[in-house]
Amino acid sequence: MMRQYELVEKVLTYDPQADETLLNKAYIYGYKKHGSQKRASGDPYFSHPIEVAAILADLKLDSTVVATGLLHDTIEDTDATREEIDKLFGEEIGSLVEGLTKISKLKLTTRETAQSENLRKLFFAISKDIRVLLVKLADRLHNMRTIMFVKPEKRIRIAQETMDIYAPLAGRMGIHFFREELEDICFTILNFEARETIIRRLKEMHEDEGDLLHDIADILNRKLKEFGINARVYGREKRPYSIFRKMERQSISLEKISDIYAFRIITKNEDDCYRALGLVHMEWPMVPERFKDFISIPKSNDYRSIHTTIIGPTRKRIELQIRTEEMQEVNEFGIASHALYKENVYINSPSEGTMPGDNVLNKKLGSVPLSEKSNAFEWLRHIVDGLEDGDSPEEFLEHTKLELFADQAFCFTPKGRLIALPKYATPIDFAYAVHTDIGNTCVGCKINGIVSPLRSKLNNGDEVEIITSKGSKPQPIWENFVVTGKAKLAIRRVNREERRKQYSHLGLEMLNRIFKKLKIEYTEHKLVAALPTLAFKSVEEVYVALARNKLKLRDVTIAIVPRLAESTDIDAFNSQTHFELGASSKTTPMPIRGASKAHGALRFSKKHPPIAGERIVGI
Template structure:
């Protein structure tokens, strides 16, 4: 039943407040909806009844006046009317829902919309801000939003909606998947993340009503994900406030103590700040540099972080105050810098030119730290008005979506590239925990600025390596990297880059990513590209290995893979549940299916009369048939199989050894010596997964094996043994020795690379001829799991 509501005007309200139509003050209730599970179940307060109300309820007023004041400055009346309609819809949807503080829930979407209005977001973004919780909390469907407000607004709301309806194993997975969904929407439309940041900022401002445990969890999520995103987009005001609010709620006692200390210091240093401001302004005026000067206080979190990172007490933090200088143009920035450097002495190594080399988020300023009048360091930031707008509002200062026909600004291009890199990461990395951790690393605010040989500047996270640099340039460059030069000197690929380095990548067309790179790369892009390449390579190699294994098993059944017709293949694929032959081959190559069993099934399909007898062939029959298996039907290895074939480190087989292979589930083929003790024990437990192997006549690479060399404990013995190994064309991959050096003899343990058993024998003979060598032999089996191996 329709009802009317009367609101009592605030005597302090402005003319604008009182001029807002009643529809803006109180929504017309289209339909009641059940409270969400998060809503506070409170009875509706009694209404101020009017004459036509038979059963009245009161709806607490949430004014649109402040929001409309901001919007009227840049939106036409027609757009304001659409925003009023979105407000009415949201207010009706949230009827009866309250925040933990006791306020009507609609106050939150209105506050989020006001923050978006401060950034001068367009009509659709403001509507999405008002409607952003209707789908999540109140069950409003996408179709309803499209019907009332159009597909663009509905898509923005959908991008902001969490995945609460899906079931995840834990909260972290939920967080990752929600962020993944928001990321996809953000790449399509940057307004999604801007509204989300406004939403998170208002939630952080009103976090006090939550339970302590919830405050800590939300604060950590904010500082791990949302504050770095704000920084990456250049929204520095939001970034600093989110950090301070997160610090206040996650460490309330530390925040309170530090706040009191800063307050006391503010009083003690007030005179000093005024003195520096007056002196700097006078010097700039005398040099005829038009400028505005502001004193600013560092955020509590930045002070706390400096205390933690440098292990300092608050008393030893000198630069809690800084100064900002705004000038008309870029040339004036450098003129102002010269004036300040003539006024106070600059501290060596404390000057950064972010005008010539902007930060990755588009930030530009000159930073310099000077020795103040009392000997304390004083930081100045010098920038133009335009730089200041970008520094405070970042990507919100010039819209990516507003004028798509225009040429993008450098910041727009950088933001687009960053969004695309995040999309690449989420496309190639389906593990939720690893994805979230990768994104956190990629959002790290610290950066180094390095140069290509053609003087192009790249911003990379602190700790980045030449491999990160290569993948930042292009995926193919990263995949084919074999070496790197930094400042014209060859360096290891794990070398950490520093600002100002000139990096050159050396490539080889046949090179492929090395799994060991994952242990030192820093950027999410590099990590995801390496993993993607390794998975792709493993898939291709697993397909080839699986094909060879099935061919070998079919030959034992007197069949040939090439003679199987399409009808047999169709039946085999239906029986296994695969869509293609390559999928089946890959499963065989990864050890998820046994080729012998599939070969028996093919026999049954080729000879229908044998269909009943084929499944009855048991393990003993297959093992007996293997005993008569000759070299022509066994799988041959030549070392070119790649990562789908690994050589067990417990026995380290080399060409010339009798070998056998284990098809570990999902691990590919693991090669052991036939007399390996570990292989024998595992064969007794799971004989079906073992296949005969043989070596090809010519192998393509050397193989690793172990040496045990017992020597007299004399000076220089290790170097002389290593020299003897190298002289016989064998490379040393690893070496260890006994820690007790007081004994007369010591054991040196090497992992060396040899071509075959004959090559190994040559190396051992050379070692035995050394007079200080007591014994030299091939290392025996050591404790190692079956899964351990090296490709």
């Protein structure tokens, strides 16, 4: 377990101005609060917060974030309170620690619901302060490093959650060494045999081929030097999980994967990146369709690099990544790289126009905060949109997973605005990416100036023009072919609201009819007075419950007019009214989809779904 002075010295090595008093105070407080608590390994529990703080120090984060790492479990796992943390360490750290506290005190129905709720809470906290995410990822990384002490069933569950959410989240935020280590640990747990097989085959290949990495790096270095390009080259073998994914994706064996080696050419400036690219393509043939320029069009996590694949010196396919030193730092550390202590860097200092409490991670780019320039922050804001729209926890989890795993295509608006979309996205996805209102009112599109179907698949470089019509609404069938979480949720939300309106109208009509039969005037004021008796909060909820048969019409009628409880007329009218709503007659239209005011308010049976063209025999 790292000692107190060792942690402080670690921080001081990269930040001589670090708040030593804060770090010492947080260390002592956490040590006392966790006391005799033990981890599954038998180690003192406080060893975990210390390791989390050390990981944050490896990222060269400030003393506030490192102190948060020391305190991150105090509210959740000890008798510490938010008020106490605020008083001792300030509201800033109190807010960070509370943002990292799970929703453990709520009685949630299923484990998936609990996972969804905790993910929602995490993203709410991240939307207020990005540093919450850095601490959370460090927390998960250390927990995964020590997961062998956890029971097998729980180990598999945690590994699957990490593979589904936290590893891709680290990748989306550009912290690739976090992502790779998390994936490797999870792969060991979830598919141990596959990982061992890949490692064994790679070892056999090394014995057959010798030290190819060193040989090829030497050749590349020599060529760059001959052309006067100041750069360094290093190679690495792709990780077992990366190889496994390629085998699965392409349905091929390891022997048929030709590009298991990747080399990076790190230059001093951007011009040299393109000079190095020209040299490589002059010397060795490139593989068509394997060239990507992420310098001119960065990825959504701010990743910048040139990618190309060549038939290299040994006649093997070699993947090359060409980038500058600065790009390398951002590509490895992602959003954490923007928090490194350098000249003109500040953390959690409100910029002009921000309100107190709007804690954002900023790096000065002229006078503009990095949070306004960063694609990674833009992606986070996009994810948080799903929270602000009030979707269910399960829908938010689905939305987030869709966004985490998507490969990208880059398209443009007619005015030249770049829109990053998942691979196989449609113009409808594009419309929702521009703005939710554009998606909701979309009726057509032009791709590269040509009128095209809305379900077309977009390709890199497409210019997309969306045609809208005021008052139009998304079609339910769109949900079947859009690919972004944002589009799916928006379509679902609008159609759910529309369906609720239809249910509400049908419920009102049911009440109007029975009261007309009873020759009693019905007003909503009477129903409002009966809400406490029915245990409903609003009139609309009652109407919807009636239409969905979740509430008996007789019970509502008696709640409004209690004296009818003794009447026999109400039962007769109640039965007759239900019959007439479903009756097929010229005077009473059947509430069938597309044929009455209750359009869409009926649901087809899932067990025995109707076939198009079948005669309707009952409702």
